[in-house]
Amino acid sequence: MYQTFIGLEVHIHLLTKTKVFCGCRSAFGDEPNTNICPVCMGYPGVMPALNIEAMRMGCLVARALNCRIPEKTWFERKQYFYPDMTKNYQISQFASPLGQEGWVNIEGGGISRKVRIRECHLEEDAGKMIHTGAVSLLDYNRAGVSLLEIVTDPDMESGEEAELFVQQLRRTVRYLGVCDGNMEEGSLRADANVSINIPGKGLGKKVEIKNLNSSRFIKLGLNYEIKRQAAMLDAGKTIIQETRLWNENRDETAPMRTKENAQDYRYFPEPDLPVFAPDAEFLRSVEAGLVELPLPRATRLKAEYGLNDEQSGLICDEKAVADYYESTVSAACELGLEQKDAAVRIANRLLSDIKHILSRDKIDPANIGAIKLTPRRLAELTALIARGNTSNKNAKQTLEVVFSEDKDPAVIVKERGWEQINDPAVISAAVKDVWDVEAETVAAVRAAIEAGNQKKLKSLTAYLVGKTLERTGGRAAPEIAGQQIDALLYGGRS
Numbered sequence: 001m002y003q004t005f006i007g008l009e010v011h012i013h014l015l016t017k018t019k020v021f022c023g024c025r026s027a028f029g030d031e032p033n034t035n036i037c038p039v040c041m042g043y044p045g046v047m048p049a050l051n052i053e054a055m056r057m058g059c060l061v062a063r064a065l066n067c068r069i070p071e072k073t074w075f076e077r078k079q080y081f082y083p084d085m086t087k088n089y090q091i092s093q094f095a096s097p098l099g100q101e102g103w104v105n106i107e108g109g110g111i112s113r114k115v116r117i118r119e120c121h122l123e124e125d126a127g128k129m130i131h132t133g134a135v136s137l138l139d140y141n142r143a144g145v146s147l148l149e150i151v152t153d154p155d156m157e158s159g160e161e162a163e164l165f166v167q168q169l170r171r172t173v174r175y176l177g178v179c180d181g182n183m184e185e186g187s188l189r190a191d192a193n194v195s196i197n198i199p200g201k202g203l204g205k206k207v208e209i210k211n212l213n214s215s216r217f218i219k220l221g222l223n224y225e226i227k228r229q230a231a232m233l234d235a236g237k238t239i240i241q242e243t244r245l246w247n248e249n250r251d252e253t254a255p256m257r258t259k260e261n262a263q264d265y266r267y268f269p270e271p272d273l274p275v276f277a278p279d280a281e282f283l284r285s286v287e288a289g290l291v292e293l294p295l296p297r298a299t300r301l302k303a304e305y306g307l308n309d310e311q312s313g314l315i316c317d318e319k320a321v322a323d324y325y326e327s328t329v330s331a332a333c334e335l336g337l338e339q340k341d342a343a344v345r346i347a348n349r350l351l352s353d354i355k356h357i358l359s360r361d362k363i364d365p366a367n368i369g370a371i372k373l374t375p376r377r378l379a380e381l382t383a384l385i386a387r388g389n390t391s392n393k394n395a396k397q398t399l400e401v402v403f404s405e406d407k408d409p410a411v412i413v414k415e416r417g418w419e420q421i422n423d424p425a426v427i428s429a430a431v432k433d434v435w436d437v438e439a440e441t442v443a444a445v446r447a448a449i450e451a452g453n454q455k456k457l458k459s460l461t462a463y464l465v466g467k468t469l470e471r472t473g474g475r476a477a478p479e480i481a482g483q484q485i486d487a488l489l490y491g492g493r494s
């Protein structure tokens with residue numbers, strides 16, 4: 001067995017309105033080469049100016065990852081040539097990045113690990129090259145877009161851990177509102193570094209895997225690579241330090257290039273940008289942006305509301321959903337419901353019927369705050385059920401009507417005559433009718449009781465309950481109807 005070391009370099013696009021060193025619009029999917037200017041095109045003699053919002057968002061991520069923000073942070077030029085970068089250098093950070101020496105705990109699916117964060121640094125993205133058969137096209141809209149790179153120490157040991165790290169980071173930056181986390185559009189991209197070695201011998205020869213545009217590919221790519229390297233060492237071969245590409249069609253990595261060393265880039269301080277020394281006010285604005293993160297929030301929801309792991313995890317996956325959930329619970333408490341009971345009812349409803357409606361109607365859970373079923377309305381519906389004012393079945397229909405007619409649940413239930421009948425006298429009258437009409441079934445049930453035929457007994461009793469509900473237009477409380485039917489059948493014996 002070998003020891004495995006995995007370190008990730010994750011790039012995220014910050015949601016700044018404009019690019020990091022010029023005033024061009026920062027957006028995905030615009031007409032190619034429309035959001036460009038002499039600065040992001042790197043014309044000679046142009047002057048970059050730092051977008052302070054990018055610095056604030058970068059520092060916010062750094063703080064959420066428990067990094068230290070240094071007293072002074074600055075930018076360097078990283079020199080290299082590539083057609084998607086007209087300046088022939090990228091403005092990045094090297095000697096004193098904006099976030100340093102942090103850590104984060106990743107938890108879930110049987111994994112619990114502390115991962116050290118080496119640094120977070122702010123840089124500009126390059127343009128995009130699109131290769132189409134004989135020609136390559138260049139779109140510079142992305143050139144100069146604010147990019148934050150998060151670099152971990154090689155603390156992870158499996159593809160699963162790396163996948164979890166990226167999923168958790170994605171959730172975190174979405175909670176902070178600094179990145180949409182869209183891996184398909186490239187708003188969050190990860191390169192994975194992996195080496196294996198004989199236990200106790202330290203790090204091995206590192207291989208970097210690129211082209212991992214989903215967290216699943218990160219897992220698959222790393223696990224493939226760990227196996228490949230182990231087979232090489234087993235066969236007495238040496239691993240070469242290189243960059244490999246993940247081929248998602250063949251489920252394997254393939255060599256791309258041998259890696260340059262850091263000094264190849266000939267970093268030197270960017271002369272056109274001043275050193276940034278965050279003042280107290282800037283640091284306060286960063287701290288003000290820190291929200292409760294998904295993991296601690298899920299833990300709190302479990303303790304406060306009695307949710308299980310799965311429920312709290314699903315609810316906290318999206319901040320808007322967690323906010324919606326908590327608003328609903330507090331609205332239900334205002335309506336006089338007991339908190340834990342309401343909390344569990346609401347969680348169940350949210351993760352079943354409401355989740356179903358959202359996905360059916362293609363409503364992004366991030367927009368749950370804008371649906372017609374407001375927290376107040378869901379709380380009202382929960383109260384109607386909890387107090388036996390409407391049946392579970394009618395509650396489901398009521399939900400649909402809230403979405404289609406934009407009305408309060410209590411109004412709908414009243415209008416449609418969906419109030420539940422709890423009056424024993426009314427229900428008992430219906431049961432008596434059923435007894436007369438269904439005399440044959442009643443006889444059959446009694447025979448089943450005599451014969452001890454549980455299966456038959458169950459299905460026939462359910463039939464009688466169904467008939468009773470039918471006679472009341474589906475409004476009789478099923479539990480009460482069931483109790484009354486049992487009482488008649490067993491004559492008080494059970």
Ligand code: ADP
Pocket residue numbers: 005006007008009151152153154155193194195203204205206207259261262
């Ligand atoms: P480079 O100079 O090639 O960019 P760095 O030392 O900056 O390499 O590290 C880049 C990433 O690779 C980091 O996430 C780091 O944790 C990881 N890493 C570095 N060395 C190893 C190794 N031997 N095995 C696995 N991961 C490594």
Ligand code: ZN
Pocket residue numbers: 019022023024035036037038039040041144
């Ligand atoms: Zn520009």
Ligand code: MG
Pocket residue numbers: none
């Ligand atoms: Mg490096």
